[in-house]
Structures are given as C-alpha cells and as structure tokens.
Amino acid sequence: MSDTPDVVMSDSSIYASAGQPATAYGLPDDEIAAELPVFLTHxxxxxxxxxxxxxxxxxxxxxxxxxxxxxxxxxxxxxxxxxxxxxxxxxxxxxxxxxxxxxxxxxxxxxxxxxxxxxxxxxxxxxLAGVVRGSELHLTPVxxxxxxxxxxxxxxxxxxxxxxxxKIHDDNDDGDGDDDKDKDVKAQTVQVTVRSAEAEEALRQQQNSIAYIQQKLEEEPxxxxxxxxxxxxxxxxVAEKLVASNRESLLCKTTPDEYLTAVIGNMNPDIL
Incomplete structure (x- = not known):
C-alpha cells in the first residue's frame, strides 16, 4: 500500500455522522484539536x-x-x-x-x-507504530x-x-542406620488415576510434542x-525508515459511515 489521504477521528465526528451529537449520549463534545494526514509505509x-x-x-x-x-x-x-x-x-x-x-x-x-x-x-x-513528523502521522505495521x-x-x-x-551426602551415609529407616517407614495413601487408552495416547503425543519443541529450542545455538x-x-x-517517502493519495472505496461501521460496529447504540 502507498500513502493514505487525510483521516480524522474523534468522538464528536463519529456521533455527528449518525445524526446525534456526542452530548446526546452523555459524552463531552470534544473539539477537533488537529487534522493530520496519515501515511502508511512498509x-x-x-x-x-x-x-x-x-x-x-x-x-x-x-x-x-x-x-x-x-x-x-x-x-x-x-x-x-x-x-x-x-x-x-x-x-x-x-x-x-x-x-x-x-x-x-x-x-x-x-x-x-x-x-x-x-x-x-x-x-x-x-x-502499528506511529511517528509524528511535522504535521504528518506515519504508520508502520508491527x-x-x-x-x-x-x-x-x-x-x-x-x-x-x-x-x-x-546426593553426595546420602552416598556417604549409605549403610548406616538402614534398619532404623525401615522401621520408620509409614503407610501412605496412593491415589491411582485410570485413563482410557485414547487419553493416554493423546497425553503422550502432547508430551512428546512439547519435549520435541523444547529440545529443538535448546539445540539451536x-x-x-x-x-x-x-x-x-x-x-x-532506522527511525528514518518509519517515515513514508511516497506521498501518492489512495482512492477511498468506502464512505465514512461504512468505514466507521467496519471498525467499531453499529454507530447508533439505540439500534440493535
């Protein structure tokens, strides 16, 4: 895409196009502070x-x-x-x-x-990343x-x-007090989960996939x-490349109402 023509966005202009001022919906009637031509660069x-x-x-x-x-x-x-x-x-x-x-x-x-x-x-x-240069707004997709x-x-x-x-400490202590350790062993409750063969296979594939991705990530230097x-x-x-060099205007194929409806949906909240 090349550069775009002027685009003006404000609450007051949106609601005015719908036939009602912003104040009719309890919103401040913001005045347009500035109008900037918008350019798109890739x-x-x-x-x-x-x-x-x-x-x-x-x-x-x-x-x-x-x-x-x-x-x-x-x-x-x-x-x-x-x-x-x-x-x-x-x-x-x-x-x-x-x-x-x-x-x-x-x-x-x-x-x-x-x-x-x-x-x-x-x-x-x-x-989009935006840069204001003079009185122009330049946008680059992220x-x-x-x-x-x-x-x-x-x-x-x-x-x-x-x-x-x-582990080294435990290895050095091997053979000492084994009988006493056996006497101290207590019964524990073991919870057994039974899965279907399909669930086990799905879990295995998921684990293998995650392990494979992690392995490939670690192998890359x-x-x-x-x-x-x-x-x-x-x-x-590099920042200079965020400014468009082409000043050719684009021909808009939609009306302002059609564009705003595509962006924010129905402009009149009273109409379902």
Missing part, C-alpha cells in the same frame, strides 16, 4: 518487533536499558538480554546476592545481572509482539547444585545480537 514491516519490558511505567529513556549482552535464536525467535544490576545500591542485599550468584558462577560472583527472556504474544489485532520476562535459570542451577550435594540504544546514530538511521 519499509520495516517485516523487521519491526515490539518488545514489552516488565515493570516499565514510563517511556524508555536513552541509557535506561543498556544490556551488557544481547543474544538471539533466529529460528525460534527467542531473545535474551542481560541487564546489569546496581550492586552498589543500598537496597541491594550482597549476602543474598552472593548466594544467588552461585547459580551463574562457581567463583563467588555476585548476582549482578538480570536476564530477560522473550515470550511471543499471539496477535489478536494489527498493531510484525510481532514480544514480552520480556525475568529468567530464573540461576535458581534451577542452584537447585541442581543442592541436589548433587545432597545463540547468536550475538548488537544492541543500539535510543538516541544512537544507528537507531536514528
């Missing part, structure tokens, strides 16, 4: 991905998120970012940080990074929506280390990802 349509960061209430500022390491698995589209933690902060518990640091290193390292891992979110709609969540792999490694240490922060020269060059 320069980055296949390469524009939206990353949703956890616990980020405000807009991202330059230098606020600056991972020390960024990596990606292109086939499975998984991203990991290592975000540095401020271990000098008075709110940082160094004793606990040293305990958790054993999950990322064996040399007494502090837990000084938070790893964010990507999880794809199914798109229930079409998302290819995927990805949520970044804290990875707790260091806890899994800690649990593995504790399990290995416990990580590739280094170069991160350019907001405000960098590389980021500015």
């Amino acid at each position: 320069k980055l349509a296949k390469n524009l991905h939206m990353l949703v960061y956890p616990q980020k209430e405000h807009a991202t500022k330059p230098g606020l998120i600056n991972p020390t390491v960024a990596r990606i698995k292109p086939i499975h589209r998984q991203i990991e970012l290592d975000i540095p933690l401020d271990v000098q902060s008075p709110m940082y518990n160094k004793e606990r940080g040293r305990e958790l640091g054993e999950g990322i290193s064996d040399i007494g390292r502090l837990l000084d990074i938070q790893t964010l891992v990507s999880v794809d979110i199914p798109k229930n709609s079409t998302y 290819d995927s929506l990805t949520q970044l969540r804290p990875s707790l792999k260091y806890l899994d490694r800690l649990a593995e280390k504790q399990k290995e240490a416990s 990580w590739s280094k990802l170069v991160y350019h922060d907001v405000g960098s020269e590389e980021s500015a060059l």
Whole structure:
C-alpha cells in the first residue's frame, strides 16, 4: 500500500455522522484539536518487533536499558538480554546476592545481572507504530509482539547444585542406620488415576510434542545480537525508515459511515 489521504477521528465526528451529537449520549463534545494526514509505509514491516519490558511505567529513556549482552535464536525467535544490576545500591542485599550468584558462577560472583527472556504474544489485532513528523502521522505495521520476562535459570542451577550435594551426602551415609529407616517407614495413601487408552495416547503425543519443541529450542545455538540504544546514530538511521517517502493519495472505496461501521460496529447504540 502507498500513502493514505487525510483521516480524522474523534468522538464528536463519529456521533455527528449518525445524526446525534456526542452530548446526546452523555459524552463531552470534544473539539477537533488537529487534522493530520496519515501515511502508511512498509519499509520495516517485516523487521519491526515490539518488545514489552516488565515493570516499565514510563517511556524508555536513552541509557535506561543498556544490556551488557544481547543474544538471539533466529529460528525460534527467542531473545535474551542481560541487564546489569546496581550492586552498589543500598537496597541491594550482597549476602543474598552472593548466594544467588552461585547459580551463574562457581567463583563467588555476585548476582549482578538480570536476564530477560522473550515470550511471543499471539496477535489478536494489527498493531502499528506511529511517528509524528511535522504535521504528518506515519504508520508502520508491527510484525510481532514480544514480552520480556525475568529468567530464573540461576535458581534451577542452584537447585541442581543442592541436589548433587545432597546426593553426595546420602552416598556417604549409605549403610548406616538402614534398619532404623525401615522401621520408620509409614503407610501412605496412593491415589491411582485410570485413563482410557485414547487419553493416554493423546497425553503422550502432547508430551512428546512439547519435549520435541523444547529440545529443538535448546539445540539451536545463540547468536550475538548488537544492541543500539535510543538516541544512537544507528537507531536514528532506522527511525528514518518509519517515515513514508511516497506521498501518492489512495482512492477511498468506502464512505465514512461504512468505514466507521467496519471498525467499531453499529454507530447508533439505540439500534440493535
């Protein structure tokens, strides 16, 4: 698609087209503040991905998120970012940080990074990234929506280390007090679940499918990802591609009422 003609959206214009002002429905009669021509560009349509960061209430500022390491698995589209933690902060518990640091290193390292891992979110709609340039609004379709969540792999490694240490301890204690242990064994209630052959087969296929996908994900090697922060020269060059270069107007094939009905449904709430 090339560029589109002017598009004006406001509550007052929607209800006015239906024959009733917005105030008739208890809504404020908003005045149109500005009319901007809207342009659609696909320069980055296949390469524009939206990353949703956890616990980020405000807009991202330059230098606020600056991972020390960024990596990606292109086939499975998984991203990991290592975000540095401020271990000098008075709110940082160094004793606990040293305990958790054993999950990322064996040399007494502090837990000084938070790893964010990507999880794809199914798109229930079409998302667009908008850039206002002068008095124009430029839109680019977003290819995927990805949520970044804290990875707790260091806890899994800690649990593995504790399990290995416990196993070594148990092996050293083998042969001592076995008779006493047998005497302490108590009867336990065992719940038995009976499944049909079809249910067992469906469960087996599901488990195999999940295990297969996980195995393929783990087998794919990580590739280094170069991160350019907001405000960098590389980021500015990419941002220029969010602006359409074609100013050719499109011929609209629907009336305003038909377009609004397709977007929001029946414009008159009194008509079922």
